[in-house]
Amino acid sequence: MNYIMPIALLLLLAACGDESATVATTKEVVAAATEQQARGFVFNKWEYEIPRDGAIECPKGLNITDEQFFSDEYAAVREEVKRRFDKGDREGALELLPVDACKDPSAMPDPGFLLFEGNPTVAGLDLDGVNSTAAAGGQCAHDDFKDKNGASGIDYQWWRLMGCVSGMRPDGLYDRLFSTNNTILENGYSTLLELRQVSGTPTDGRVEVRLFTSAGPVTKDTNGQVVRDMSQVVHEDPMFHSAVFPGEIKNGVLTAGPVDAKLKFKVQAIDNYYYFRDLRIQADILPDGTISGLLAGYWDTKNIFDFMTEVYIGPVHLGRSAANNLGYQCAGLYHAIPRVADGHPDPGTGQCTSVSTVIHFAAVPAFIIMPETKNQVAKQ
């Protein structure tokens, strides 16, 4: 590590002499100074890629909810359900409703699920290096997408799964509410990204990367934006500390991965975590010191279902409410997930066990503080 110092000094000297460097932003100055240590970032944006350009329609229609599926049964008990809810008896109310496959997917047979079959341009990465088509056949066969620059082979099977769910579509519930970074800014947890320079410069070189979940909500300013340069503590549970993985910065673009990462997601009634396998990062490091780009990787199939359906208020399971709100049936989703899975085939059965997913993220500089617990994985 001791070649860092002279490089840092050279940088500083260069900064002093160079006309343009005298107008360096604070962040560049600080970044240069802390080169020997990690550069930390805290996410202030996390949203699924929602394709908007090209063929985004669902000609066969959109998925229905349990409420629509069971409409007669719902009608029969609706009054009583409402009465019990109003009395505060949530559990009693939910008891009356037809079988809850969100709590137990085996509770009803597969009612079917409409997958997305369109061909819009999609932001994402070619995770497997293959331009896959469904026609090619095989257990995990699927159609890749193209991105707006024409690059093919973009893997985004999660959209095949959710693209005909009304709440996930452009201008749907998720787009309108959550894409304003609701969860992070609503005192949900956030994700921390750490870069350590291995060689080269902060704008051109090799880095070691790590992802963590934060110990708690982020600090916001009076405009409700995430404060930069704040000290963010890492979550004490090492489950949410990724391994160190390699990365490269070239012309201000960071590419890193692959890594398996479990990242906690906790806001309001939701307390869960994502499990991404072979996750990759491709993001721009901007002149103001912030980062903006994509996380793309394979979302573990079991985790998808758990993640989307495990929603609790107190002892009451609200997965069905979430599904009703977004516009799908848990039973249908449960059986559709293996059908779209395109990653990590089971060695025995050949069934793919993960679904390619794309997340847009942005992050502002932060100081990452490791927590002080006995369980902590020793960090060098």
Added chain:
Amino acid sequence: MKYNKSGSGINRRTFLRGTLGGVAVSIGLPFLDVFLNTNGNALAATGAPLPKRFGTWFFGCGMNPLRWEPKSVGTDWELTPELLPIEPMREHMNILSGFSVLMQGEANQVHRTGVFGALCGGAPKTAETVVGPTLDVLISDTIGTRTRFRSLEMAATANPRHSNSLRDVSSVNPAEPSALGLYTRIFGPGFADPNAAQFTPDPNVLLRKSALSIVAEDRQRLERQLGSSDRARLDQYFTALRQLEQQLELQLQQPPPLAACRVPDAPTDLTHDTEIDNVMGNHALMAKTLALALACDQTRVFNMQFSDRASSLRMAGSTDTHHTLTHEEPRDATLGYQPKATEFVLKSMEAWTQFVQTLNAVPEGDGTLLDNCLVLAHSETSEANTHSVTGLPFMTAGKAGGRLRTGLHISGVGESASRVGLTMQQAMGLNVGQWGADQNETDRPISEILV
């Protein structure tokens, strides 16, 4: 019951001994003439004239004289660009332009001479002195002795230091910074509703008075040790104590019913800062509470600071204060004035008009509360850019219970602003023939507006 003016004729504890037994204070108690003034005028409910109220309304950093001062005097004057906002209430107001704080060797203390010169009757000689108590204190010494509060000070900028009301520099009456705080102080515990069907005096009041009387009677021991200026400060302490005693005494008697009085709902403050929208909002809330406080005769003297001396107001989204703009903003070549700074002048006039309208919205007697008020609006400077104390802006609102004409524009043609102060005092019934210090001394009120 015999009672001498110094207040010590009645042994307070003797008086209390008879009533502390928990026996309710009966309305049959002799009416202590402490509740009457020297002329023995009865209170409003018994058919006598409604009380007159006096107040000051202060806005910082003045105006642009050429755009503010009306061009002709008398009743037939046209609204100038900076007076446009007062249009709905002009009939209730007088514009007094051209009155100045005259200086002869005293330095023009920026943002100080204009206000304390006008309110105290003479240009302050040093940065730490004034030539006398402010106008409102003089008036409250006469008309404020019978009410629960001698006077009420409020600041829409939410800062207790934003007050121009003082007896001297050691005793500046702090301003109430919060609309809710103002409301609670007036209508919270301790408020006796004049129109309440039942009246049960709170026995705690007697206890509180008893605690105070122990202190009041110990005065001489401490006074002995002090020099004259410290004794004067101790005097002020005991005046303040006496004021509280008086408040408590009032709480022992059922107040006479007042038709105009009604208890408002508690307000919710807007953000406490100097952003114009929050200031305007908090100002409006305070004005409403004040209007009803006056109608319920909780006080007869008030001081409202809309913006402070060297106005720290800011427009939403702007980083420059009104004051900074008056000095730094270039004069627009076409318009001939500083556009952003002048926005605040208009806002001040707007707020002033709203204030007057709020007083006018309370029916009282045959007319409104405003008819029985005399409010003096003023600023510490005319042209803020140069800190000019020549031709200071003065406006009155209200008829002072019939004592004041309204709707007029009077020009002082450069005479001392003490003429304004003298007029205010005379309109409020003070027995004063001349007022002011040195070159600002005058014996000529503005007779055009006095009935």
Added chain:
Amino acid sequence: MQHLFTLATATALLLLLGCGDAGTSATGGPVAMRRLTDEQYRNAIEDAFGNSVEVAGRFEPEARRDGLNALGASLVAVTSSGFEQYEAMARNIAGQVTSPEKRVALLPCQPASSTAADNACTEQVIRTFGRVLLRRPLEDQDVTPRVEAAAQTATAQGDFYAGAQLALTSLMVAPQFLFRVDVAEPAPLPDAPDRLQLTDLSLATKLSYFLWNRGPDEELLAAAERGELADPEGLAQQVDRMLASKYLADGVRAYFEDIFSFDKFDDLNKDVKQYPIFNNQVAAAAREQTLRFMIDNLVERHGDYRSVFTSRELPMTRLLGPIYGIPVRSAEGWEDATPPANQARAGLLSHASFAMLFSHPGRSSPTLRGVFMREALLCQAIPEAPADVDFTQFVQDVSAVHKTARDRLQVHSTQASCAKCHVLTDPIGLGLENFDGIGRFRTAENEAAIDSSGDFDGRAFTDATQLGAAFAESPLVSACLVQNLYRYAVGRKQTNGERPLLRQLEETFAASGYQVPALMRDIATSEAFRTATAPAEPAPAADTAAREPSFNNTTAEHEDTGLATTSGRSEST
């Protein structure tokens, strides 16, 4: 080492020449009557009743004179609304103390019957708490009326504690509590026939408020009662005990809070669009940071006062991390930190607190910062802005594009009449321009490079670090501390007779290695501190000596608009 030796020799010589005598035997100035500050009030309640009692209420604003609220305290009285607040607070506190939850723990005795009067217990309550609140043993005149009133109340209400509450309330609204008065007796000397000496009890109060910002503790009161403070040995013993106490930090804190005008934090407004990370907690943290820094350096580590201007290490808390751009490990509380090496940040002048306080809502203000440094740290008065300056020639040139504060102020230093004042304030204020309106480090403003070099009274500096070093070496800085600390201690400006004392204090301060506790000791044990002259009579009208320093936001005339002075500079005395 050599430096110290030279100083010591010089001091010894001076003493031999008898120049010291005039200092040590100076009689103090006029007696003072000072109103308690809200912090002092709270400390008094805590001393009397412990910290389980809450003080809730609003205190009247204080008055600042010559840069110190401590001087204003000798000036202010109590207004009606101020008294209302005191009475409400007193009632509330007395109510807590006599409440069923607390009465057993807090009262020194319980009545024979809780539903009737008990004069013996009432008296004990009054004497116990009265001694602490009034800072002296109680006399019959303090006690008897209160016992009587309490007895009447207890009987009438059938509640002993109602009577006790009344008695305690009346103690806390008494002027003897709210004001501390120097009581002095004649003690003439042949060359000082008007000389007075403070009574021991008065001296005890004056000492404890100076060193601890609170009333005397029982040990000090007892020593005063025994007459021990009249004897220099006895006085020194108490002073040394007090300097070793944990409360010394409170006293030092109170002084710097005062001279740094930190009460202005209460009214601090910032434009949230420019500084979205600024809020009340951040401001409070910045305030606390500087005060902790002073205490850490001057009290805990027995540091040299001058080093506060150069010390890079400072206490840090998480909220301030983003402002200084450094990580803060502790989730709560404070840890020592060093700003990043590439920020020219060292010493007091570079703290976020001053950057925040002496700025406009939306940008920094070199002039406000310069005025603060001159007046509070160098004791140099900056003349008031004259009223009638014409700005048109400055603001009319709309073609000029001013990106940095230096540009904006440069225009005004071209005018000789403006430069006269601004040459004092702006060059040093501009030295702090790397710190924006909330104290973040920056190298550019509006994309133009910031030049923070300048000249401090003949000594060149390139940035805030060097400016701090220049302050550390300026004799004016330590002389100013001596003067201000003395004034703070006695509650008024020094008299002519006390000037030699101040000079001597400066010398011993230097000889001690600029140890502030040692300076406090020298002040506390000086003749002048325990002697006095008769109360001042009001001065005749034309008193131009006193002038309130102008580093407050109402006189932002000093900013950007350069104003000529007609009266010329007046040296602060």
